[in-house]
Amino acid sequence: MVSTHYRNVQHDDASSLTVQNLNKVYVRADGVETEAISDLSLSIDAGELVSLVGPSGCGKSTLLRLLAGLESPTRGSLLMGPDIIQGPHADRGLVFQDPNLFPWLTVRRNMQAGLVARGLLRQGKAEVDEFMKLVGLESFADSYPHQLSGGMAQRVGLARALVNHPRVLLLDEPLGALDAFTRMRMQDEVLRLWQNRGTTMLLVTHDIDEAIYMSDRIVLMSPRPGRVDRIINIDLPRPRQRHSSEFFQLRTRILDLLHLGSATEATL
Amino acid sequence: MLGSTNGAQRASRRSHLRPATGLLLSAAILVLCAWQLITLKFALLPLPYFPGPELVLQSVVNDWRLLLDCTWHSLFLLLGGYFGGVVAGLISGICIGWSPRIRYWGMPILKTIGPIPAVAWIPLALVIFDSTWVKAGSIIALAVWFPVTMLTASGISNVRVAYLDVARTLGAGRLYLIFRVAIPAAMPSIFIGLFMGLGTSFLTLIVAEGMGVKSGLGWYIDWARTYSEYARVFAALLIMSAFFSTIMTLLFVIRDYVLVWQKGVIKW
Numbered sequence: 001m002v003s004t005h006y007r008n009v010q011h012d013d014a015s016s017l018t019v020q021n022l023n024k025v026y027v028r029a030d031g032v033e034t035e036a037i038s039d040l041s042l043s044i045d046a047g048e049l050v051s052l053v054g055p056s057g058c059g060k061s062t063l064l065r066l067l068a069g070l071e072s073p074t075r076g077s078l079l080m081g082p083d084i085i086q087g088p089h090a091d092r093g094l095v096f097q098d099p100n101l102f103p104w105l106t107v108r109r110n111m112q113a114g115l116v117a118r119g120l121l122r123q124g125k126a127e128v129d130e131f132m133k134l135v136g137l138e139s140f141a142d143s144y145p146h147q148l149s150g151g152m153a154q155r156v157g158l159a160r161a162l163v164n165h166p167r168v169l170l171l172d173e174p175l176g177a178l179d180a181f182t183r184m185r186m187q188d189e190v191l192r193l194w195q196n197r198g199t200t201m202l203l204v205t206h207d208i209d210e211a212i213y214m215s216d217r218i219v220l221m222s223p224r225p226g227r228v229d230r231i232i233n234i235d236l237p238r239p240r241q242r243h244s245s246e247f248f249q250l251r252t253r254i255l256d257l258l259h260l261g262s263a264t265e266a267t268l
Numbered sequence: 269m270l271g272s273t274n275g276a277q278r279a280s281r282r283s284h285l286r287p288a289t290g291l292l293l294s295a296a297i298l299v300l301c302a303w304q305l306i307t308l309k310f311a312l313l314p315l316p317y318f319p320g321p322e323l324v325l326q327s328v329v330n331d332w333r334l335l336l337d338c339t340w341h342s343l344f345l346l347l348g349g350y351f352g353g354v355v356a357g358l359i360s361g362i363c364i365g366w367s368p369r370i371r372y373w374g375m376p377i378l379k380t381i382g383p384i385p386a387v388a389w390i391p392l393a394l395v396i397f398d399s400t401w402v403k404a405g406s407i408i409a410l411a412v413w414f415p416v417t418m419l420t421a422s423g424i425s426n427v428r429v430a431y432l433d434v435a436r437t438l439g440a441g442r443l444y445l446i447f448r449v450a451i452p453a454a455m456p457s458i459f460i461g462l463f464m465g466l467g468t469s470f471l472t473l474i475v476a477e478g479m480g481v482k483s484g485l486g487w488y489i490d491w492a493r494t495y496s497e498y499a500r501v502f503a504a505l506l507i508m509s510a511f512f513s514t515i516m517t518l519l520f521v522i523r524d525y526v527l528v529w530q531k532g533v534i535k536w
Contacts, residue, residue: 070436090439105452
């Protein structure tokens, strides 16, 4: 789909993402500086699904927070379409690794939070119930978050972001706490929504299989300070077969690139 | 038929009280008996300062109109002062907790003025206000204001940043962040402030009623003491205990309702 690592900034669609020469330096209270991201450039087409893979501490989550607008870059620029990203916006949803459900709201009200915040509850109410079914939590609609398991909470967190119809969805290991079966089912659901809605998605994952199964491109990042190490295009036709020989070849290649070729473990 | 059931079932059929309640009740009766014995039978305590339970009960019956009137006046004053203090405390607490700028200027003021016991302001209140009710009410409000402000501010400023981040990526504006995230998240802390405020308001009520009010439980005790009518003093104490514990229970009921989402997370 995309053959070059760097493409000229295309302002054709408002939901593309462009990161140019991004630097993010954290200054601790004692004055010590830590460079989390160093000179990172990356562009993601509108409607593309890109995975970020790399060891812990390579700045993946930081990059998502920057793109969400929750933090501002030290140097460089972040664009959504032609616009500089300044502060958070409902157009760019972020699903956190820890779903951070509001403990004082029931599951249903948690999922409605975005609609309430934007004054769209009336229009979106029916869709909330649909999503509740989609993530299989109708019977927990009136439960409070502390009554949910980690996996259920993650599904609510994902649904809460999806209900909001963001044009860009930033996913920080959104399925990490799910069991293998639920995880595969949710991957398919996310893919279905992605295809139906044309949402631009950036997925941080530790699971190589998930990255291959879902993404158009996989961005391998190198650690401390985080920068793009390599970009791999996944040209497998969709829907993808998890056990095809092409799938395994790609997997072996990526593991080799991560110097984990001999390891049998598919996660980092 | 009774013979065929076991003891526990028989007991529960005879009385709907749980065993624990029954124990408490018998203990209360024992205390009454002991009181009767110590005061009337053996005259161990000096009269008229320690009358027997009969005399106290007699005073309650004889004075019920006056006591009712006094309770009513105390309630009116207490609620007026308490709500005034709570509203002021919530407003100042939310402002101090939310805005770093208000915190910068507000905290020093709070820390220097807050610890002064509210009753120490009585001389000023006497000069500033005309109406006795406003004088006494403002002192109670001041007593309530400090703990409510302190705990509201601390609750608001300690809200998990992640909750605010989630809300912002869902498109929340400032009003949503304050009223739908920060305040609900701070509620447990706010309720601690409300309980502390209620405690000090009882104390302050009794003292403030010495500022020239014409009716009230504190006033009644003062009046009865002047005439060495100690049975009446005890009668007022009895009413006060019922009165204050009812209000305290009401606040517990409100808390259980508002903080229902904490049930199962925190031991109450």
